[in-house]
Amino acid sequence: MFQQKTYIERRKVLKEKVGSGLILLFGNDESSMNYTDNTYHFRQDSTFLYYFGIQHPGLTAIIDIDNDRDIIFGNDYTIDDIVWMGLQPTIRERAEKCGVKNVQPANKLADYLKETKQSVHFLPLYRPGNKIKLHELIGILHKEVATKFSVELVKAVVSQREFKSDEEIIEINKAVNISVDMHVAAIKFAKPGMTEAQVTAEIHKIAIAAGGNISFPIIATINGQTLHNHYHGNTIKEGDLFLIDAGYESPMCYAGDLSSTIPVGKKFSPEQKEIYQLTLDSHQAAVDALQLGQPFKNAHVAAAKTIFEGMKSLGFTKGTTDNAFEAGAHALFFPCGTGHMMGLDVHDMEDLGEVWVGYDGQPKSTQFGLKSLRLAKPLQPGHVFTIEPGIYFIPELIDLWHSQNKFNDFINWEKVNSYRDFGGIRNEEDFVMTENGAKLLGKSKPKTVEEVEALR
Ligand code: GLY
Ligand code: MN
DSSP states (O other), X not given: OOOXXXXXXXXXXXXXXXXXXXXXXXXXXXXXXXXXXXEOOOOOOHHHHHHHOOOOSSOEEEEETTTTEEEEEOOOOOHHHHHHHOOOOOHHHHHHHTTOOEEXXXXXXXXXXXXXXXXXXXXXXXXXXXXXXXXXXXXXXXXXXXXXXXXXXHHHHHHHHTSOOHHHHHHHHHHHHHHHHHHHHHHHHOOTTOBHHHHHHHHHHHHHHTTSEXXXXXXXXXXXXXXXXXXXXOBOXXXXXXXXEEOEEXXXXXXXXXXXXXXXXXXXXXXXXXXXXXXXXXXXXXXXXOOBTSBXXXXXXXXXXXXXXXXXXXXXXXXXXXXXXXXXXXXXXXXXXXXXXXXXXXXXXXXXXXXXXHHXXXXXXXXXXXXXXXXXXXXXXXXXXXXXXXXXXXXXXXXXXXXXXXXXXXXXXXXXXXXXXXXXXXXXXXXXXXXXXXXXXXXXXXXXHHHHHHTO
């Protein structure tokens, strides 16, 4: 945890921003896998962590703005719990660490809410258990949560969490450094004849040995054209491309998020090298477009246009790049966004809504490809985000658009078809915006053709 004063200050600012009423913040409970006591790895809710720092299940907090009161509701372990789980700090001891003196048993929360006439602010909820609790406490049905959450509260939380403090940047840097270690280990380890699962285990091992865990399920696949491919059953062989997307989550729950693509053999083939170099060029174009006060969308436009232009010189595309981008033709190869915010969540605050986190409340595009851009708004000091353009040959998308005669003016279908089994390539790095421009977080990850091949 950070020092007590960090959490006290964060709650004070939150109260000022929201102004009046009562904020109801749910921590997470244990989540069962296949029977009650066999639970998934416990992960605290990130907003609860941000304001209270306590990594313990079964807690709910009230931040009563009108009465300037912070209360944590939760039950201490009984002797039965202690027999199975060992002695644990009391809720009061945990609460003290974040500067909360008022601690009450869980069943007092309903009384508190019954007695109040204050308006209750709550966030969009993603765990069914918390939606049930909300219903029991204040009668909001689970299907009403998405429309009745407090936009004021969401905006206030985003306006704090989006700006990472110096102490948070230190944590994120550590998380990215371990993430680099995970990637370097995998790049050195992967050999023809291994399964994807063996490489995945090597990556996960580094995260666990560092004392934390992974920030999202590891992607380690020869089918990198599937953007979030979590299947690890293939045997990797000479000639394959192998895409790794993996990050570390530190003990304080700050994320790293990196991607690498490597040849399973010792060297990229000439065709792989050409496309790989183009992804690096688009990556650099995105980085070059990062400017203080300017929209992150500029980085996406730069990456997408670089990909389309480069694909033209390789014979895959044709026509005017600007027109192709406007029409969305680049999305055949790059159907996702260039990056997203990162912090306590790997896609930071995605539960609060991308429109608030990445677009300052402005509507997102509905165009295929652009609609998957999670961050578009102007960059300010303290914003932490990823850069991760990629080139993907997705046979199903190629077949669909070709059969629809879509983008015939922009795509050379015969050439594209000849690469339909190529796979996908992505590199990903993490950055923080500063007064002096964007700065790479963590140590540098091997990325150039020469750097990657040297480790194979
Ligand atoms: N690292 C997974 C993603 O950014 O979607
Ligand atoms: Mn990412």
